Amino acid sequence: MEFPPCPNSLKSIQHFLKLAQEHDSRDIVIAYWARLYALQIGLKASSQSAEETQLLLAIMDWLEQMKKTHADNEAITNDIAAQAHIENYALKLFLYADKQDRxxxxxxxxxxxxxxSGVLYDILLTFGELSEEALHNRKYAKYKAAYIHNCLKNGETPIPGPFPDDESAELNGESPAGVKDEAGTNVTAPEEPSTDAQSDNVEPSSPAPQTTPPTVEEVLNNPNKLPSPPVEEEKPGGFEPYVPPAQPNAAIFQPAVPVHITPDQMITAQKYCKYAGSALNYDDVKTAIENLQKALKLLTTGAE
Known part of the structure; x- marks a missing residue:
């Protein structure tokens, strides 16, 4: 389906529409929720001009068509399944970028x-407030996108991996130039840490292996190649990607007395199980285990 051009007055939804267009043939779930979120934002920002109305109506028609065509796709018809699908997709991109960065x-x-990845975490706001992990990854992803983009633009070598946070590195919804669509933007690069603040005893890092890294498309089209989170020593003051706390052994969840589970708790447990199922679709065993452990703990202790 051909969509009308996005007017400048709805510039805030352009990056969501761009992401949707890139996933029309790759992942209809991502395309669907990206356009739905764009529609929600666009309706709030619209001044009801003819150009805005034409675009928003076209998005509405497309969404209705996709919902009928993919009525058997739970990740489109069910919010819980959709949230799990998008979370896993965003995490996959985040881990790929972090690995290549380091x-x-x-x-x-x-x-x-x-x-x-940062845009996908924005889209997750469709389902309510973000988790601690999602908030952390969203901020870090946008921070690094802005920083690396501006370093490359200015002919500088980026510092790999995490370093002290700088609040000036926000993208403010703008797409960095050179990210596929070559759209211009005013992104302020974060200031690099002062060399005086670095320890003289720190040895230079070993050079990265001379291998050709996979492209974003190769990673997304090969779910079995989900990269593992890097393991590094924690640096004081560093901005490390979020690592969920270790879950207790399931054996301690065996209740001594029967536990009364409320309807709301039962729904929450079902949500964790669906998250686990979605994670397994991407061969993400770690995330599946974490969510199953959460469900088991809730059902056996009555506490999250």
Whole structure:
């Protein structure tokens, strides 16, 4: 379906529409919820001009058509399944970008992956407030996208991996130039840490292996190649990607007396189980285990 051009007055939804367009043939679930979120934002920002109305009506028609065509796709018809699908997709992009970043494989693919991950975490606001992990990854992804983009633009070598946070590195909904659509933007690069503040005893890092990193498309089209989170020593003051706390052994969840489970708790447990099922679709065993453990704990202790 051909959509009318996005007027400048709805510039705030352009990056969601761009993401949707890129996923029309790759992942209809991502395309659907990206356009739905764009519609929600667009309706709030619209001044009801003819150009705005034409675009928003076209998005509405497309959404209705997709909902009928994919009525058997739970990730489109069910909010819980959709949220789990998008969370896993965003995390996959985030881990890919973080791995390439730490290995100093800088380029447009890394910027695009970080940025797209941040946009996906924005889309998750459709379902309510973000979790601590999602909030952390969203901020870090946008931070790194802006920083690496501006370093490359200015001919500088980015610092790999995390370093002290700088609040000036917000993208404010803008897409970095060179992230596929070459759209211009005014992104302020974060200030690099002062060399005086760095320890003289820190040894230089080993050079990254000379291998050709996979592209964003290769990662997304090969679910079995989900990268593992990097393991590094914690640096004081660093901005480390969020690592969920270790879950207790399931054996301690065996209740001594029967536990009364409320209807709301039962729904929450079902949600965790669906998250686990969605994670397994991407061969993300770690996330599946974490969600199953949460469900087991809730059902056996009555506490989250």
């Amino acid at each position: 290995e100093e494989n800088f380029g447009k693919n890394v910027v695009k992956a970080y940025y797209s």
